[in-house]
Amino acid sequence: MSTPPSPVAGLRWRPITAHDVPAWHELVQAIEAADDPAERYTPEDLHDELLDGSWKDPSRDSTIGVDDDGVPRAFGHVQVLPGDVRTMRAFCWGGVHPQWRGQGVGRELLAWQERLGREKIAAARSTGPGRVLVHVDDGLTATERLLHRAGFRRLRVYLELTRPLGGDVPTPALREGLRLVPYDASLSERIRLAHNEAFADHWGSEPRDPENWARQSVGGRYFRPTWSFAVLDGEEVAGYSLTSAYEQDWTAQGYSAGWTDLLGVRRPWRRAGVATALLAATMRALREDGIERADLGVDVENPNRALDLYTGLGYRESRRSLAYGKDV
Structure with missing residues (x-):
């Protein structure tokens, strides 16, 4: 499966485990405070995102970047849902702590997500097309610029x-x-x-x-x-x-x-x-x-x-x- 992200800005990357949920949740809360997303996550939500479903394998599908003190500063997750038949979709979700932005962390994380998404689609599909997807709240212009530079295009607007x-x-x-x-x-x-x-x-x-x-x-x-x-x-x-x-x-x-x-x-x-x-x-x-x-x-x-x-x-x-x- 895909190699982990490169060690950008001194972060070391490894898969997310159930033991990481409390510290991971603190990271997610810091990101939510900065970005004001529509959807907020509880620790139980994060546990389910990671483990709830026979199709999920956190050792393969997740990564978390920790600093020299072992504190999580960025994370990524990719999943292909069971049941896809017309288009195999790889959903990418992640984020970078506000104080660690602007150092290339998001760019490296997105590249890892795309690599893994491509691999999961190739392993799952039979004959249909595949698509790597990222959902973004409107107004996060830095994230949109990152996606544009990586070759992603805006496909849909949801109200x-x-x-x-x-x-x-x-x-x-x-x-x-x-x-x-x-x-x-x-x-x-x-x-x-x-x-x-x-x-x-x-x-x-x-x-x-x-x-x-x-x-x-x-x-x-x-x-x-x-x-x-x-x-x-x-x-x-x-x-x-x-x-x-x-x-x-x-x-x-x-x-x-x-x-x-x-x-x-x-x-x-x-x-x-x-x-x-x-x-x-x-x-x-x-x-x-x-x-x-x-x-x-x-x-x-x-x-x-x-x-x-x-x-x-x-x-x-x-x-x-x-x-x-x-x-x-």
């Missing part, structure tokens, strides 16, 4: 939208024959299959396999079944909404919110009011629990004009993030 719940919440009617039901674990597999079908025409989306679904969607610690719903036509899932509570983000953003991770409608049931009914049900459930806002994200180039739907329901842009990639 984060927020909708206050203090006023009226819509009460839409579903088409005859459809019924809205609360999420139940017995629906999980049917919703997974519905999701894979609904997102088959979305850029950058790949099927979720059962393990990934169980660990990172309906089985995650942040998932809230009482804020999640499905629309059924008989026993078929026509659409679904899965919402989570990322409470560690609430202080930084200044309000409590339910974040709708996944919202999808299968093609035969589009334009039948399914998405509107799901979002309205989510809003009502959030408000009943004293939550201040409903939040979600959307690809600006979503082919189904999802942004028009959301803004029509009162959602407004709060921030942006960017996807950079390099096809390999």
Whole structure:
């Protein structure tokens, strides 16, 4: 597998271990304080990023740069998710302590991530293309310059939208024959299959396999079944909404919110009011629990004009993030 990053600025590199999580979390907090990202990480999150999943191998997929005192100053992580079939994607995540920037550490770390991403894609794919991906919060111009110099190009813009719940919440009617039901674990597999079908025409989306679904969607610690719903036509899932509570983000953003991770409608049931009914049900459930806002994200180039739907329901842009990639 890929050689570790070169020893830039006196840093020594090694894989991240579970024992590193407390010190790694301190590094991540320093990076978050400087960059103000949309997503904040707890120690439990870092542990899961490193180890939660049979496809993960931290000795291969991670690196941490420590100074002469053994204090972490930079880190990198690369993963290829199981289930990718159309495009094998290598997701790169990492960061450099603010006081250690401008010394070539980020450049060397990105080069390591690209090397490892290429190797993982080559080992995993059969015939499809591959892509190394980096997601960046809008406004981190130094990171964007680094990516441009390394040959990455901006591929997508994502909006984060927020909708206050203090006023009226819509009460839409579903088409005859459809019924809205609360999420139940017995629906999980049917919703997974519905999701894979609904997102088959979305850029950058790949099927979720059962393990990934169980660990990172309906089985995650942040998932809230009482804020999640499905629309059924008989026993078929026509659409679904899965919402989570990322409470560690609430202080930084200044309000409590339910974040709708996944919202999808299968093609035969589009334009039948399914998405509107799901979002309205989510809003009502959030408000009943004293939550201040409903939040979600959307690809600006979503082919189904999802942004028009959301803004029509009162959602407004709060921030942006960017996807950079390099096809390999």
